Structures are given as C-alpha cells and as structure tokens.
Amino acid sequence: MPPPVLDVRALSVQFETNEGPLRVLRDVSLQVAPGETFGLAGESGSGKTTLGYTILQALAPTARVTGGAILFEGRDLLGVSEDELRRIRGRRIAMVYQDPRSALNPTTRIGAQIAEVLEIHERAPARAAGRRAQELLELVNIADPASVARRYPHELSGGMQQRAVIAMALAGGPSLLILDEPTTGLDVTTQARILELVADLKRRVGAAILYISHDLAVIAQVADRVGVLYAGELVEVGPTADLFAQPVHPYTRGLLDALPHLDGLRGLVPIEGRIPRLTDLPPGCVFAPRCDFVAPACTAATPALETVAPERRARCVRWPTVLATPRRSTAAAIAPETVASDAPLLAFEHVSKYFGGAGAVARWLGIGAPPVRAVDDVSFDVRADEVVALVGESGCGKTTLGRLAVRLLRPTAGRVRFAAPKPTDAQIVFQHPDSSLNPMKRIGPSLARPLVLRGLRRRERGRRVRELLEAVRLDPDYGARRPAALSGGEKQRVAIARALAMAPQFVVLDEPVSALDVSTQASIIRLLAELRRTLGASYLMISHDLSLVRHVAARVGVMYLGRLVEIGAVDEVFRAPSHPYTRALRSAVPRPDPAVPGRPIRLEGSVPSAQHPPAGCRFHTRCPQKIGRVCEEAEPPWARASPTHWIACHIPIAELSRSSEEARP
C-alpha cells in the first residue's frame, strides 16, 4: 500500500461560543491513499464538514485546533506558513462544495474561470490555459466542452455547474480532492451521473478523494473505505463492503437500519433520542444515551477506536456482543397500506396551473414571454383512507399540485374537487417546519390557534394541545418552548400536530422528511403512518425519494415537466411495465448496498424549460427508448397496464413489459 496522501492523526477542534467551548471534533484519525475514495458519513452536527474545513485550514476565527496533526504528503499542515498554505490550497488540495453556485463567478464564462485557475496556479499562458480548460471539461464528461466553456454559470443546469466546479478543482492537478455533499440538492438522475464521474476520476486522475456525505446510499456507491462520524467522534472505520455487510458499532447499525430501501421490505427503523449537545457531552461513550446495548462499562470512560477485524476499527467496548446480536431491520419494517375505499375524496380533473407570462392579447400578437406551465392537464384522484404519492424531479409540478390540492393555489384550467364539507378538512405539512411555525410564539399557543377557530373553550384547548403533543410523541412541557429550542425533527412533529389539530380528512405532505437526518426521518414516517390509521385520513405525499415512497404509499403517480406520465399501485410502478422515465428514475436511486452497484440509465441533456415544453411527448428530448417522430409530434395516449396501472407512452404495454424486464436493475 502506498503511503497515504492524507493522514489525519488524533485531531481535535473546538469552537468558542457564549455557551462555552463546543468540542466539534475529538480524536479523529483517518488516512486516504492515492487513488482511494474515503467516504466520511455522518448526520448533521457530526462534524464532517468541519473536518473538511480543518484540512484546508479554512476554519472560522472562533475555531481552534486543540490537538493532533494533519499530514498531507507527509507534512503537517498545522505547521506550514500561510504562504505555503495558499500554494497548496486549490492546487494540491481542492474542495468541491454542495452548492456549485458558491464556487462560480456569475459574471465570468465557465472556460475563463477554469483558465484563470490554471494561469494562477500553473502560470500557464492564456491560450494554453483556454485549451486545457476545455480538456478539463471533457474530463468531467461534458459532451460539448467548447460550447460550455463559452457559457455563463446561469446558462447551465445544476448538474453541469457541479461538473464545471469539479473541472476547476482538477485544474491544479490536486493529489487530494475533498467533495463535500457534492450531489445534495441535485436530482437523482443528475446525481447518478456525478457519482459515475467520481468513480471515473478515481481511475483516471489517481487522486485521493475524501467524499463527505450524510447519505449512506451514496457512500456505498462511491467509497472504497468508510468512516462514520457521530457527535464529533469517528465511531467506525472499515472497507465499504465489510462495513455495510456487517456494521459493528450500534450507531452504524442504527443508521443502516433507518435507511429506506427500494424494495420496501427493509429499513425505516428509527434511532431513538437525539444527538447530544456538544457543550454538554455525556460521560464515557457519546452514543450511550441512545444505545440499545448500553451497560455500566460504557459510561466509565470514552471508548477507544479498537481494531475489531483486519482493517476495521470501532469505538465500542461491547462490540463482540453487538456483533453476536442479529439485526432487526427486516422484522420491524413498515408495510405500505393498500386498503382504501372506492370513493374519491379529492379529484384533479384536467388541472393546469400556469405562472406568469404575457396577457392573452400580447400572446395573440406573438409578443411577450409565454407562461411557465407548472402543471398541465393532470387528472387523478385520492380516495378516502388512502396514501397516494407523487414523485418526480425538481420542476416536475408535484409541489404545485400539492398546493392546488389544499387551495393555496387556484388552477388556471380544470377543477380540483374535494368531497369533504369544510375547507379545514384539508391541511398541509411543509418540508421546512419553520415555514408553519411562528418563531416568536411558544409551541402551546401555536397549536391552540387552530383550536380557537374550531370553537374550543380554553380548558378544552389546553387538554387538546397536550393530546396533540402526546400524539406526535413530545412531552407536554414542549408546549412552553419556542421553536428555536427544538431540533429539526421535533419542529416537524409540532408542524404535524398543528396540521392534525383541525382533525383533517386529507393532508398534503410536501417532502415532510427531506430536510431531516435519516434516523429522525424514520421516526416521522412511522408517526405519520400511525396517525393516519388513528384519524382515518388520506395523504397526498410529495417526494423526490422513491425508496421512501415505496414504504408508505398505496398508489404512486410519476410526474415529468408538468405532466403525469404513470400512475398505479406502488408495486406496479416499481416493476415492469414502466414508463421509460420511471425506469430511468428507479435505476438512478443509489442503493445502500455496495454489493448491488448502481446501473443508472443515462438521461441525456437536462429537463427542458416549462415555458417552452417540447411538443408531443414531453420526455422525447431525453428518452432512451424514443421510437421516432410520433414521440415528437403526438401526445402519448394513456394505456392500461392493469385495472389500477396506467402509462402515457407511444410504446405498447406488451413491449414496455419486455424492455423493462430486460433492464430490470
């Protein structure tokens, strides 16, 4: 094994705050070899991003390295001069962040930005730098580098921008590339291509890659070795295949058991409790308050990172017991609910929603911008006592449909029929709970407000607030707290309680868990399933996460560029026959299992503008199964694959069954 490019030894970092020192990283050691991808996994507050910044020596002024060393190519970065650091940063060590826009100058063309890095670091003459910039764009799989080099950042899609940023990071020929959540915020099909690119770069460039992510499924697909961080400590390290097949630390096991799986059979087991406050760490093992295996020995002293097998280490004093105990994820999985009445509670009838655009006269005269056609002629229903999910990538119209369902928006054309008598029978839970909670108001009065509207007296309201808090598994004393004192998961529980305060018959769940950590996500999904059974309500769940949908929905609708392209029972949508877009979407979902490498179907180009949607089938500009001009000219008809399963495509159902089966991932 060649010597590591990066060798972090017993690193500790702390932030000075008004509440006292925050010990963000404690005794962290890891190595990354040339040509190796090391995946650093952790939930929010684990310290993973701080580690990236510490390596780059780009910490905030309030942060301080309190111990350890960061050896880069054998030299301790903590001891080098500022001048030398400047030479290393961006050239020998490059970092790519989650949001590509923060790394790109909006007023400079892409090619010029990359060339500038080459001119500064490599002292390359302008013309040679321009040529090299195009080569780098080609290296990151950009098909038309000359044209992309001439464009400004805003003219590129999110995925293309991230490729350009990676090209820029490669400009100095780094021996260490730090990728910090580079695909978070990108659509799943775009993410799949960036992950392919990372795997490809490892082969072609030979750099050491530190890949930081909260998403274990992504780590499973790209990393050779994995480190799991929890509350500032590395709790487990090992080769990816071994660690996923047999996690040793109870936290790693918990994380893997919490992940939803595309087969809908495993996962979604929550880790109870919450990450400790870094100002107030528990004695001994930092995971002890949440650990099912906790014993007196665990709290006596901080466990060391012990070798548990060749190349594997874990920070747990009871690891032999943990290893001997079978995992519980399969037995505890929740099943999607399939029983529903025939009566539609909510029906979308040829619903369209357009935003902006010139008035009718201007359009008739052929002047002015056309409207954004967010939703175009969509029809489906949600029955009483049913969970229907809408999936699709950003800009497909699913969120607009959710808002139309609860009358936050009015349709431009068509009708939304709601069979319940009162408008308050329909409620919505947003992705970010902050948008439905007043930060100045305590939780109790926030929950009581809708009860006033229902005409409940003061004493009844107090009782009902306590019941609502209990229903979402929060202590009644949460009523006296303000939102700022709650974690993200707790706030989402309050937002759910608030939606339930009106005893609704129908609830839109708009990405209800996508802003939450995986361990919290599982408990919220279980809570929603349980509450639905108690209330007998229907849900319309909007999600970009196909694995999650598989666990909770009875029926699923797939949307692309404002249109519904497929709808059916959940098991039908997850197997053949499938719409070509559904197939691509499914294949792009990263599996939290390195033994099942992804084989994503490549979608060329990006989603067209909703102001100028393509004629015929809207997916024809990217469809890998396009059959000819009919796709460009004629609207695809709805074809019945089963009494409950419909697909809008020109390819006959029998043929879709064959092609989907052949390519089944």
Ligand code: SF4
């Ligand atoms: S040391 Fe004890 S509390 Fe900590 S993870 Fe191991 S078993 Fe759990």
Ligand code: SF4
């Ligand atoms: S109608 Fe044509 S372009 Fe559209 S999904 Fe079917 S095969 Fe592809």
